[in-house]
Amino acid sequence: MTISVTPPTTTGKTAAGSIAARNADLLVQAISSKGSPVCVGLDPALEQLPEATRRDDPVEAIEMFSRGVIDAVAPHVPAIKFQSACYERHGWRGMRVLESCMHHARNLGLVVVLDAKRGDIGISSNHYAAAAAGAGAHFVTVNGYLGLSGVEPFLNAGLGVFVLVRTSNPDSAAVQSEKLASGATVAEHMAGLVHTLGVAHIGAAGLSAVGAVVGATQSREAGALRALMPDQIFLIPGYGAQGGTADDIRVMRRASQPPEKSGVLVTASRSVIYAKATEGQHWLEAVGTAAKNLAHEIRDVVG
Amino acid sequence: MTISVTPPTTTGKTAAGSIAARNADLLVQAISSKGSPVCVGLDPALEQLPEATRRDDPVEAIEMFSRGVIDAVAPHVPAIKFQSACYERHGWRGMRVLESCMHHARNLGLVVVLDAKRGDIGISSNHYAAAAAGAGAHFVTVNGYLGLSGVEPFLNAGLGVFVLVRTSNPDSAAVQSEKLASGATVAEHMAGLVHTLGVAHIGAAGLSAVGAVVGATQSREAGALRALMPDQIFLIPGYGAQGGTADDIRVMRRASQPPEKSGVLVTASRSVIYAKATEGQHWLEAVGTAAKNLAHEIRDVVG
Numbered sequence: 001m002t003i004s005v006t007p008p009t010t011t012g013k014t015a016a017g018s019i020a021a022r023n024a025d026l027l028v029q030a031i032s033s034k035g036s037p038v039c040v041g042l043d044p045a046l047e048q049l050p051e052a053t054r055r056d057d058p059v060e061a062i063e064m065f066s067r068g069v070i071d072a073v074a075p076h077v078p079a080i081k082f083q084s085a086c087y088e089r090h091g092w093r094g095m096r097v098l099e100s101c102m103h104h105a106r107n108l109g110l111v112v113v114l115d116a117k118r119g120d121i122g123i124s125s126n127h128y129a130a131a132a133a134g135a136g137a138h139f140v141t142v143n144g145y146l147g148l149s150g151v152e153p154f155l156n157a158g159l160g161v162f163v164l165v166r167t168s169n170p171d172s173a174a175v176q177s178e179k180l181a182s183g184a185t186v187a188e189h190m191a192g193l194v195h196t197l198g199v200a201h202i203g204a205a206g207l208s209a210v211g212a213v214v215g216a217t218q219s220r221e222a223g224a225l226r227a228l229m230p231d232q233i234f235l236i237p238g239y240g241a242q243g244g245t246a247d248d249i250r251v252m253r254r255a256s257q258p259p260e261k262s263g264v265l266v267t268a269s270r271s272v273i274y275a276k277a278t279e280g281q282h283w284l285e286a287v288g289t290a291a292k293n294l295a296h297e298i299r300d301v302v303g
Numbered sequence: 304m305t306i307s308v309t310p311p312t313t314t315g316k317t318a319a320g321s322i323a324a325r326n327a328d329l330l331v332q333a334i335s336s337k338g339s340p341v342c343v344g345l346d347p348a349l350e351q352l353p354e355a356t357r358r359d360d361p362v363e364a365i366e367m368f369s370r371g372v373i374d375a376v377a378p379h380v381p382a383i384k385f386q387s388a389c390y391e392r393h394g395w396r397g398m399r400v401l402e403s404c405m406h407h408a409r410n411l412g413l414v415v416v417l418d419a420k421r422g423d424i425g426i427s428s429n430h431y432a433a434a435a436a437g438a439g440a441h442f443v444t445v446n447g448y449l450g451l452s453g454v455e456p457f458l459n460a461g462l463g464v465f466v467l468v469r470t471s472n473p474d475s476a477a478v479q480s481e482k483l484a485s486g487a488t489v490a491e492h493m494a495g496l497v498h499t500l501g502v503a504h505i506g507a508a509g510l511s512a513v514g515a516v517v518g519a520t521q522s523r524e525a526g527a528l529r530a531l532m533p534d535q536i537f538l539i540p541g542y543g544a545q546g547g548t549a550d551d552i553r554v555m556r557r558a559s560q561p562p563e564k565s566g567v568l569v570t571a572s573r574s575v576i577y578a579k580a581t582e583g584q585h586w587l588e589a590v591g592t593a594a595k596n597l598a599h600e601i602r603d604v605v606g
Contacts, residue, residue, distance in 0.1 A: 043427070085423060085430035091437055092399035099395060117423050119446060120388060121472040124346070127388035134394055143422060145448045145467060147474035164448055169424040171450035178492055179484040186489060189481055 018201040018209065023111075023138045023160035024233065025203035030078030030111050032260040036299035039113065040073045040291055041237065041269030042066060042101075043083035048274055050283040059090050063097040069273050070101060072284040073291040074108040081235075081267050084116040102136040112138050113235070117164065119143035125150045129157035141213055141235070144190055148197050151210075155201055160209035163194045166225060168215025168238030177221070187221065191228040198231055205261060207233055216244020216266070219251045226252055226263075234264050239298075240271045246301040259302045266298045321504045321512065326441045326463035327536065328506035330414045333381035335563040339598035340605055342416065343376045344540065344572030345369060345404075346386035351577055353586040362393050366400040372576050373404060375587040376594040377411040384538075384570050387419040405439040415441050416538070420467065422446035428453045432460035444516055444538070447493055451500050454513075458504055463512035466497045469528060471518025471541030480524070490524065494531040501534055508564060510536055519547020519569070522554045529555060529566075537567050542601075543574045549604040562605045569601045 031037045044062050053068065055061040070080065082105075087098035106112050114137035118128040125142075132140045132154070139160040142151050154161045166176050166187040176187040184192070191212065198210030208231040214222055216238035226234075234252050238244040254263040275290035277283045334340045347365050356371065358364040373383065385408075390401035409415050417440035421431040428445075435443045435457070442463040445454050457464045469479055469490040479490040487495070494515065501513030511534040517525055519541035529537075537555050541547040557566040578593035580586045 045430075083427055083430075085421075085427040085434070088434040089430040089437070091402060091434065092395045094434075095398045096395035117421070117446070118388075120420050121470065124386055124388040127348075127386075127392040131388070131391040131394065134392070143420070143446050143448055145446055145478055146470050146472055147477040147479075149472055149474045167424065167449050169449055169452055171452045174450040174496060175448055175489070175493065176450075178489070181482040181484055181486075183484075186478070186481070190478065193477060 018155070019158040020155040020160055020209040021201045021203040022209075024201070024207045024209040025205050026138060027079065027111050027160075027233065027265070028203070028205040028207060028260045030109070034076065034078040034295065035259065036077070036295035037259050037262055037264050037266060037302055038077050038295050038298045039079040039081050039235070039265050039267040040069070040077050040272050040294075041081045041083060041115070041267045042069055042273060043086045043269050044273070045086060050274070050277070052283050059093045059097060062087065062090060062094065063101070066097065066101045067104060068284050069287055070105045070108065070110070072288040073272065074105070074110055076288065076291040076295050077110070079111040079113060079265060080105050081113040081115050084114060099135045106136045106138075112136055113162070114140045117141050117143050119146055119150045121146060122149045122153055125153040129154040129159060133157045133159055139211070144193060148193055151197065155209065160211065162211040162213045162233075162235040163190065165190050165194060165212040166214045166218045166221055168217045168242055168244070172215070185221070188224060188228055191225050194232060195229045198229075202231055207231060207261065207263060211235055213237065214252060215242075216248045217242055219244070219248035222248070222252045226254070230254065232263060236264055236266045239266050240268045249298070249301050253302060259299060262302050264302060268294050321458070322461040323458040323463055323512040324504045324506040325512075326414075327504070327510045327512040328508050329441060330382065330463070330536065330568070331506070331508040331510060331563045333412070333414050337379065337381040337598065338562070339380070339602035340562050340565060340567050340569060341380050341598050341601040342382040342384050342538070342568050342570040343372070343380050343575050343594055343597075344384045344386060344418070344570045345372055345576060346389045346572050347576070348389060353577075353580070355586050362396045362400060365390070365393060365397065366404070369400065369404045370407060371587050372590055373408045373411065373413070375591040376575065377408070377413055379591065379594040379598050380413070382414040382416060382568060383408050384416040384418050386572075387417060402438045409439045409441075415439055416444070416465070417442070418444045420444050420446050422449055422453045424449060425452045425456055428456040429460075432457040432462060436460045436462055442514070447496060451496055454500065458512065463514065465514040465516045465536075465538040466493065468493050468497060468515040469517045469521045469524055471520045471545055471547070475518070488524070491527060491531055494528050497535060498532045501532075505534055510534060510564065510566060514538055516540070517555060518545075519551045520545055522547070522551035525551070525555045529557070533557065535566060539567055539569045542569050543571045552601070552604050556605060562602060565605050567605060571597055
């Protein structure tokens, strides 16, 4: 008779026992079913909405636009990312729309990423995690500057996370690329923490529910980050509008894996949600076509 | 004839032209009027509310409790800090309560700090800033891991900020105390960025609207941080319940300054908002007394 002993992990859970890990598998499955590791970013800003969704009440306009985009992209992409800030700026009524749209996306079978970049001491992260779970998120973007105790509550609430490692904004190097005495950059140090935390949350497909945000504009550093985070899904903003290219994405893949296990989730926002309709075309048809084209494009890049 | 030349600053604004700087002066004035650089942290958690505020509807309970605490502490302290997470966890109805309570506190003359630890790329931080300003905040806590471009939108929206530099949680050293090749820690590097950004937002009283979060439990590193941030107000959580002491606070003061210009704002939460009433005493009387005692205690520490 053999007695199986489960080694203790950072959160006291084995990967097999991690509820959060299911989100990684769910994402892998959704990517496999849609054929492309792509995510549409929903960041509605009033001044950019198409004519057809303009309303006297800005919150009504945001809701109409959001629901339209969700319906239009759902057949083509596995995941959708909600930029919390765009809804929060409209106060509690905006939050009400965000919650109802997240549930709507989830009901359509989309994997829902709440891009909220939360992070606080553990007791407060508990509350943020409860909020995100209640709103219907599968994954939340989180900031690890306070340490992993602020990240773990999200996992304990059954959510996956994407921890900010190397962001796409122009001045992100000011903190993230600083060299430590060890020779690693701050981002690489964060990557090490992310990988360690992620071990206990690896799903059946071999990917962890603890992912990382790595901007498409940071491909020069991405090879090193991939080596440090072999099990992580990289949520990759900055493709297209912000300047990230196909070559940038290729550097970030896990080697020799099919698209659903390549460990990338490429997000594009403005190029899809504000796709210009041709004459006589409904704006949502343009959005749907843009989502489909993006999915094909990224499938070809990753495949 | 002398021609006065204003040196350019990071945001292209002189301190005199910074609307955000007024928040620093407002806080100095409020501290002077109440006599103590102290801030009550309002982090209501359902399971800790006093009997008298229990309701079937949790959001109603949170609102009743919050309004009661605001009214009870307003005569004794200059500032109040709302923990956004505690309201967000109750969804959009919680956010509605948060907004109405923040406005209520502001109307009572309190300086309002929104403890939301936001931080994103500039375009999204714009939205977060609009949300915080709309909700009635004077200051917002922000996370600078993405760089200062994610912090500046709050200043441009006329808000003051407290940037996370050295937090009070037990594992905060995992990132913040890492040594850089330069010899500085990550927190000290962040402090340098905070100070540089703050120069353009110094008010008439000599303090900047760009402040820093430095936990009371981090006094061993606080002397170095004070040297790097001479113009900053330190928002100091962790006093009391989390183990920070009077000696810890003293290390963080600006030298030879009266309390209102000492550059500290000490926050305490649980010890005030959950103050136990003695037999026959109304719970709010206990809260008011605890706030008054805390204000006296901190006045004696700093004065």
